[in-house]
Amino acid sequence: MSMRNPAAGKTAPANRQRRRIRPAGVIAALLALPATITGAGAVTPVPDAKPAPWSDTLGEDFRPSVQLIAGIPVPVKKRAVPEGYVAATPKLVLYSSLPAKDYFGAANGPAPLKARSIGSYAKGCLAGGSALPADGPSWQVMRLSRNRNWGHPELVDYLEDLARDAPKVGWNGLLVGDLAQPRGGPMTSGHASHQIGLDADIWLTEMPDRRLSREEREEISAVSMLKGPLDVKGADRRVDPRKWTDTRARLIRRAASDPRVARIFVNPTIKKALCDFETGRDRAWLRKIRPWWGHHYHFHVRLSCPAGSVGCKNQNPPPPGDGCGANLAYWLSDEPWVPKNPPKAGEKPKVVKKRPMALAALPQDCRKVLTAD
Numbered sequence: 001m002s003m004r005n006p007a008a009g010k011t012a013p014a015n016r017q018r019r020r021i022r023p024a025g026v027i028a029a030l031l032a033l034p035a036t037i038t039g040a041g042a043v044t045p046v047p048d049a050k051p052a053p054w055s056d057t058l059g060e061d062f063r064p065s066v067q068l069i070a071g072i073p074v075p076v077k078k079r080a081v082p083e084g085y086v087a088a089t090p091k092l093v094l095y096s097s098l099p100a101k102d103y104f105g106a107a108n109g110p111a112p113l114k115a116r117s118i119g120s121y122a123k124g125c126l127a128g129g130s131a132l133p134a135d136g137p138s139w140q141v142m143r144l145s146r147n148r149n150w151g152h153p154e155l156v157d158y159l160e161d162l163a164r165d166a167p168k169v170g171w172n173g174l175l176v177g178d179l180a181q182p183r184g185g186p187m188t189s190g191h192a193s194h195q196i197g198l199d200a201d202i203w204l205t206e207m208p209d210r211r212l213s214r215e216e217r218e219e220i221s222a223v224s225m226l227k228g229p230l231d232v233k234g235a236d237r238r239v240d241p242r243k244w245t246d247t248r249a250r251l252i253r254r255a256a257s258d259p260r261v262a263r264i265f266v267n268p269t270i271k272k273a274l275c276d277f278e279t280g281r282d283r284a285w286l287r288k289i290r291p292w293w294g295h296h297y298h299f300h301v302r303l304s305c306p307a308g309s310v311g312c313k314n315q316n317p318p319p320p321g322d323g324c325g326a327n328l329a330y331w332l333s334d335e336p337w338v339p340k341n342p343p344k345a346g347e348k349p350k351v352v353k354k355r356p357m358a359l360a361a362l363p364q365d366c367r368k369v370l371t372a373d
Contacts, residue, residue, distance in 0.1 A: 092370060092371055094359060094367055094370060094371070095359065096358060096359050096360035097358055097359075097360065098358065098359055099186070099356035099357065099358060099359070100185055100186045100356070100357050100358060100359040100361065100362055100366075101185065101186040101187060101188050101356055101357070102188075103185070103359060103370050104125065104181055104183055104184065104185025104186060104187075104370070105181065105185075105186075105187065105188035107181065107182050107183040107185075107370070108147070108182060109182050110126075110127075110128060110129040110130070110131075110150060110182045110183060111126075111127045111128060111129070111182075111183050111368075111369045111370075111372040112128070112372055112373070113127040113128045113368070113369065113372050114127065114128050114308075115127065115128035115129070115130070115152055115153050115306075115308075115309075116128060116152075116308070116309045116310065116311075116312070117152050117184075117196035117197055117198055117305060117306065117309040117312040118184075118196060118309070118311050118312065118363050118365050118366060118369065119195070119196055119311060119312070119313060119362060119363045119366065120195075120196070120312075120313040120315075121193040121194075121195060121196055121198065121199060121302065121315065122192050122193045122195060123195065123357070123361060123362060123363075124184060124185070124195045124196040124312075124313075124362065124363060124366065125183055125184040125185045125195060125196065125362060125363070125365075125366035125369045125370075126150070126151070126152060126180055126181075126182075126183055126184030126185070126195070126196055126197035126369070127183075127365075127368075127369050127372075128153075129150040129151060129152065129180065129182055129183065129184065129197050130150065130151065130152070130153045130156045131149055131150050131156075131182075132149045132150075132151065132156050132159055132160075132176065132179060134149065135211060136160065136163055137163070137164070137173075138163040138164060138166055138167060138172070138173035138174065138207065139159065139160075139163040139166075139173055139174040139175075139176055139207065140173070140174075140175055140176070140207055140211065140212055140217070141176045141217070142175050142176065142177055142203065142212075142217045142220070143177065143178070143217060143218060144214060144217055144218075145218060146178065147181065147182065148178040148179055148180060148181055148187070148194075149176070149179055150179055150180050150181060150182045150183075150184075150197065151179040151180050151197040151198065151200065152196070152197035152198055152303075152306055152309070154198070154260065154303060154306040155179065155197055155198055155199075155200060155303055158200075158258060158260055158261075158301075158303060159174070159176060159179075159200060159202075161258070162174065162202075162254065162255055162258070165254055166251060166254075168254075169247065169250040169251055169254055170247040170250065171206055171247055171248075171250075171251045172206050172207050172208070172209065173206070173207030174202055174203070174207055175202070175203040175205055175206070175207050175222070176200065176201070176202060176203070177200070177201030177202065177203055177222075177298055178190065178191065178194055178199075178200070178201050179194065179197070179199065179200045179201075180194050180195065180196070180197045180199065183369050183370065184196050184197050184369075185362070185366065185369075186356070186357050193302075196312065198302060198303040198304075198305070198306075199300060199301070199302050199303075200300070200301050201298045201299075201300050201301075202255070202298055202299055202300075202301060203222045203297065203298045204222060204223065204225055204248055204296075204297060204298055204299065205220075205222045205223050205297075221297075222297035222298055223243060223297065224240075224243075224296045224297050225239045225240060225243050225244050225248075225267070225269065225270055225273075225296050225297075226239070226240060226267070226269060226296045227239060227240040227241075227269070230269075230337045231337045231338060231339070232337075232338070233334055233338050234334065235334075235337070237268065237269050237272075237332045237337075238269055238272065238273070239269050239270060239272075239273045244270075244273055246277060249273065249274055249277040249278075252264065252266070252270075252274060252289070252299055253274075253277075253278070253285055255299070255301055256285040256286075256288045256289060257285050260303050260304060261288055261301060261302070261303060261304070262288070262302050262303060262304040262314065262315060262317075263288045263289075263290050263302050263315070263318060264288055264289050264290065264299055264300065264301050264302070265290050265291075265292040265295050265299065265300040265302070266289055266290070266291065266292070266295050266296075266299050266300075267291065267292070267293075267294065267295045267296035268291035268292075268328065268331035268332055269296065269332075270295070270296065270299070271289055271290075271291040271323065271324075271328055271331070272324075272328060272332060274286060274289055275322065275323075275324035275328065278322075283322040283324075284322075286322035286323055286324060287318050287319075287320070287321060287322055287323055288318060289323065290318060290323070291323075291327075291328060291331045302315075311363060311365060
């Protein structure tokens with residue numbers, strides 16, 4: 001027979017009543033608490049108001065670029081640039097393996113160094129270059145957008161002297177093509193030479209009686225002296241008598257007679273015309289006239305290395321004689337012009353792309369030219 005505890009039986013209902021929780025009482029107790037809640041040794045503040053917008057906490061340099069006006073995004077007016085502020089120029093970093101033309105083609109002005117032609121005509125650079133003015137009494141510079149009217153001061157002096165004498169031989173004035181980039185070096189396009197400020201192209205088109213506009217100097221083309229194509233078997237490789245004149249021959253003779261000139265490149269057809277033109281005893285200037293590919297729109301003057309240009313390398317002098325003999329006969333034959341294995345009909349000729357000259361290929365002093373400020 002089991003025994004019941006009378007005391008336990010009486011108190012059980014009372015315990016169940018004490019476990020009941022009234023929600024209304026809990027809420028009232030919470031509302032009566034102070035504004036801070038005390039924890040284990042720490043006090044956490046309760047904000048009195050909503051935090052300010054995040055943009056109000058930022059400095060002027062970090063505010064958003066737009067603001068909302070009536071719900072519409074409107075650009076915020078930027079702060080004015082402080083008077084006298086000049087942005088810092090980033091330091092030029094040179095990598096030997098990169099194409100040299102990218103560095104020299106990006107130079108907008110000359111290296112502020114003593115004038116000096118460095119290296120060879122097709123592997124070098126120019127320090128202290130001078131610009132041939134775009135306009136002179138008897139010359140105009142073409143293709144101004146290229147910024148290639150720079151050269152060693154000796155070249156600029158030579159061109160001004162030649163332009164001054166041009167009217168004396170019946171030529172109204174010079175249209176001058178490419179000289180060099182402000183700091184020389186390999187060009188971004190075109191010439192392999194013209195790197196040390198001693199080369200200049202002079203058009204075989206006479207300067208007009210008026211100043212050409214900048215747009216005209218970009219659009220006008222020089223006139224070819226060729227009679228026809230040269231790469232056809234049995235081609236007539238002579239100048240066109242309707243275009244070529246003795247005045248052009250006299251201009252080139254004057255250009256070659258200057259002692260500063262090392263050689264002048266012309267098309268072989270023009271070399272032949274010059275050989276036929278000179279009937280006098282003095283044919284020494286013809287030695288400097290060298291036949292070469294192209295050069296039927298202009299003649300290419302190259303000066304010898306000026307005094308004081310340490311590290312400038314001259315070409316070997318031309319062979320003795322006037323150059324009107326066997327060597328010229330070769331240039332006027334089919335041999336150098338007619339392809340031995342022409343592409344088949346409908347087949348595109350193969351184009352061999354040359355790897356750009358790396359900066360490492362240039363003389364070491366060309367790095368100083370690039371970094372000079």
